Amino acid sequence: MTDLIDETIDLEHRLAREPVEKVSIVISKGSLEGIYPGLIMANGARMEGIDADLFFTFFALDALRKDRVDKIKVATVGNPGMHMPTLIGAVPGMSWLATRMMGRQLEKLDIPPIHEFLELIHDSGGHIYGCHATVEMFGLKEEDFIPEVDGILTVGEFYERSAGAQIIFT
Amino acid sequence: MTTIEVGGVAVERDPEGFLVHPEQWTPEIAEELAHESGIPELTPRHMQVVEFMRERYLTTGTAPSIRTLGKESGVPIKELYQLFPKGPAKLAAKIGGIPKPRGCI
Numbered sequence: 001m002t003d004l005i006d007e008t009i010d011l012e013h014r015l016a017r018e019p020v021e022k023v024s025i026v027i028s029k030g031s032l033e034g035i036y037p038g039l040i041m042a043n044g045a046r047m048e049g050i051d052a053d054l055f056f057t058f059f060a061l062d063a064l065r066k067d068r069v070d071k072i073k074v075a076t077v078g079n080p081g082m083h084m085p086t087l088i089g090a091v092p093g094m095s096w097l098a099t100r101m102m103g104r105q106l107e108k109l110d111i112p113p114i115h116e117f118l119e120l121i122h123d124s125g126g127h128i129y130g131c132h133a134t135v136e137m138f139g140l141k142e143e144d145f146i147p148e149v150d151g152i153l154t155v156g157e158f159y160e161r162s163a164g165a166q167i168i169f170t
Numbered sequence: 171m172t173t174i175e176v177g178g179v180a181v182e183r184d185p186e187g188f189l190v191h192p193e194q195w196t197p198e199i200a201e202e203l204a205h206e207s208g209i210p211e212l213t214p215r216h217m218q219v220v221e222f223m224r225e226r227y228l229t230t231g232t233a234p235s236i237r238t239l240g241k242e243s244g245v246p247i248k249e250l251y252q253l254f255p256k257g258p259a260k261l262a263a264k265i266g267g268i269p270k271p272r273g274c275i
Contacts, residue, residue: 044274049256110235111275123247
């Protein structure tokens with residue numbers, strides 16, 4: 001009986017330590033601070049030999065748009081993490097300034113700008129997808145997207161691709 | 171703490187298998203560590219990455235990021251992942267006898 005219990009505990013331990021083999025990361029926010037964490041996690045997964053899919057939905061789709069990828073900004077209003085009074089955050093140019101400052105900080109840590117980061121993840125074997133519903137909502141076409149995009153998926157297709165993966169929503 | 175034995179010399183390693191003393195590294199140890207990491211043969215392209223990692227670590231005290239590796243080692247990102255499918259920075263550091271890179275990038 002104790003043998004059986006020991007065996008069960010041992011099995012539980014082994015299952016608990018089962019390594020992560022694949023992640024599917026959903027990025028749903030279109031601000032700089034909404035997009036970077038998912039990119040860092042996807043790249044970090046590839047660096048560990050873990051498969052990574054990125055799925056961009058709603059305003060995060062801006063990160064895949066040729067005309068917007070280089071214009072993504074830090075939210076200075078409605079972002080308590082900025083520790084900035086709302087009225088000051090709303091001053092014209094404040095978001096631009098905060099974005100520039102953060103960009104410099106990221107560069108210092110060798111974290112690339114968003115488009116270069118997507119290229120890095122793509123070249124690392126990570127996959128980049130846009131959300132079908134969002135594409136329709138904004139009336140976008142294939143030529144609106146950066147070349148690193150692997151495709152546009154419905155939610156169903158996203159789940160199908162995510163078989164066996166840990167799904168992370170950001 | 172484990173050890174790896176190459177040519178009758180025991181070399182100390184941390185629990186993840188990285189060398190504790192980078193100065194003990196030899197090309198023979200690199201071969202041994204590569205096999206252990208699932209790389210059957212160390213080609214000159216592998217060695218280019220390994221030597222770049224090692225040199226950067228020994229001169230700056232930190233291992234380069236994957237971004238720098240892709241830009242400056244002379245081996246582009248796509249090829250880095252073909253050479254080291256289980257993680258280029260981590261494996262090149264291990265094979266090069268330097269500590270595991272601590273950065274997130």
